[in-house]
Amino acid sequence: MRDLLHYGRHATPESVALIDADTDERWTYAELDEAVERTAGRLRSLGLEAGDQLGVHLGGSPVFVRLLHAAWRIGAILVPLNTRLSRPELRTQIDQVDLDAFVGRDESPKTGLEDVPVRFVEGSGSLTNESVTGGTPADRPLDGPRAMLFTSGTTGEPKVVVLSARNLLASAVASAFRLGVLPDDRWYDPLPPYHMGGLAPVVRSALYGTSVVVGGEFDTARALVDLDRYDPTGVSLVPTMLDRLLDAGELPDSLRFVLTGGAPTPPELIERCEGRGVPIHPTYGMTETASQVATARPEEAFSNPERVGRPLAFTQVQVIADGEPLPPGEPGELVVRGPTVSPGYYDDAEATRAAFGSYGYRTGDVGVIESDGSLRVIGRVDDAVITGGENVHPAEIASVLRSHPAVDEAAVVGLPDPEWGERVCALVVGNEVTAEELRAFCEGRLADYKRPKTIAFADALPRTASGTVDREAVRERVRSRSERLE
Structure with a gap:
């Protein structure tokens, strides 16, 4: 399979693909495709080939979007690195993978990268100073790795989750069935791209042929301005972000969905959204499932704020205790299977065997499947x-x-x-x-x-x-x- 932008370039060449909230610059699919082709040539000039790992130490920005599509164009694996980590923490991430090239900013740490090409997005050592090398776009298998993301590490040392093209595509399609997609959709994405919640809108918009708005770290006042300026139809937020936005002002009427994830959505926040007319879609998901597992539509959330809706298309969820499935209403560990589930952790066979079993991916979360098929997440097994x-x-x-x-x-x-x-x-x-x-x-x-x-x-x-x-x-x-x- 070719990269997603290649298909968008031919299907919707004049549609707006990308908007930079910092500068208001916009790229159509045809223009972004040309920029990605140049970036891919520069990556090839560094010696990057299909199957190689590209570390990217950048926040949400047009440069990150171009690097994502350029890496996939040559068949490389994108490895987004957390820009908020201290230098020792970032070094730990770098030591867990096998980078073949690295792109960051001038202030990005350089230790641990002595044996790989390192380039920056500005200055004398920038990627743009590389010559553009031609090449044939890679046609990679659907089950081949496309990205490797780090878990948050709240329950131990972060692990590196391998995500295939099939995982990302299945997640995008299932999400579209739940949220809907319209030709003029515009997704505002203030989440960092080294988390699945920030990466997913970039990937999905390219598949849908719609627009994504990116630019910098989340700031409440700035986000309200952006939301008013760009009239997005969708936005991805963690619950604390949404809470702050509601404290500070009004969300635009253009929004069809406000997707909340990354942490449980408090029932009080859902009730607040009902009173304010905010189309909140509480979500349960994780990196290992390429984002959403279950998502509640607003009417479901307002009537049952303790639940996260039903599983998405193609996704099966079971509740397990002592190695056996439990009936509806009984609490146990939530186990997920389906095409969105990662093949495992990079270079960690032991952790992969422990987490991925005969019933699917063991989430480590305690939950209940209600009689109507919706999920209620109670907490963590180890909590x-x-x-x-x-x-x-x-x-x-x-x-x-x-x-x-x-x-x-x-x-x-x-x-x-x-x-x-x-x-x-x-x-x-x-x-x-x-x-x-x-x-x-x-x-x-x-x-x-x-x-x-x-x-x-x-x-x-x-x-x-x-x-x-x-x-x-x-x-x-x-x-x-x-x-x-x-």
Whole structure:
């Protein structure tokens, strides 16, 4: 299969493919195709060939988009690197792969790259100084790798997820069936491209022949201006981004869908969107499944805010416990299979065997398949708190705490306890409420063993770059500023 832009070039040459929110510059599919051909020639001049790995240390930008399509044009594998990492953390990522070339900015770290060509997007050592070398576009098999993305690493050392063309195409098609696609669609994409949520709109728009708007890191005020200027029909956000946008202003009426993922969408945010007329589509997905597994349409989300909708087309989800499938309504580990599921982790056979089994990809998430086929995600398997021999799911306690009118957010974790093995602890964001009041609030709503024994307060919950609650950081904050309740 050729790169997606090649097909867009012939199907919709005059349609706008790409908009730079920083400069308002626009490229049609024909113009972007020509720019990508030049970029592909420059990559070839570095010696990059089909099957080689191209590391890209850039945020969302037209340069990143050109590099993505150029890498695929020559059959190379795109390896987006996290621009927010410290130098030692980035070196760890680089050591996990086998880069054959690297493109970044002047300030990008250079250690660990002594044996590969390194180029930058500006300055004397820029990629544009390379001569343009001709070549034949690669025709690669659908099951061949196209990208390798790093997991967030909130539960351990990040792993490198291999994604094939089949994974990415199946995800794009299934998403189109759920969200719909129109010829004039325009996807505003403020998420970083080293996360699946930021990469997916670039890939999907090229397949659909529609437009994508990119440009820089997310900033609330700037995003509101961009949303007003470009009248997008869709946008991808993590829940905290959407919450900030609603605090700061109004979203445009042009939006058909507001896709939220990367972290659970709080029911309070869904209710807020219902009141504001925002077409929110809460999503459950992950890198290993090339983004979406299940997505709720607005009417589904408003009627059942604790659920994430039904699985997308071609995707099967089962709930497993002790190696056996469970019936609807029973909680267990969610396992996903289908054409969007990654073939495994790069150069890590042990982790691949552990995560990908006979039933599919073991997500590590605890959930329930309801009688109507929709999913409810309860939490992580390794987040479960075992106190006095009883299993406690943190999401259940957090939901009750958030229902208190003075609580904005809550995260629940377990800490060692000499008597009970673990005790239930909570970090709460809220004003004018005490730990004693919160525990009293939980009476009648939670069994005694589920009520938090330790409560701490913070101005905000610590989160990873993708918006997921950083649970180890939560534990540290609870330890340092807790108010113990006996």
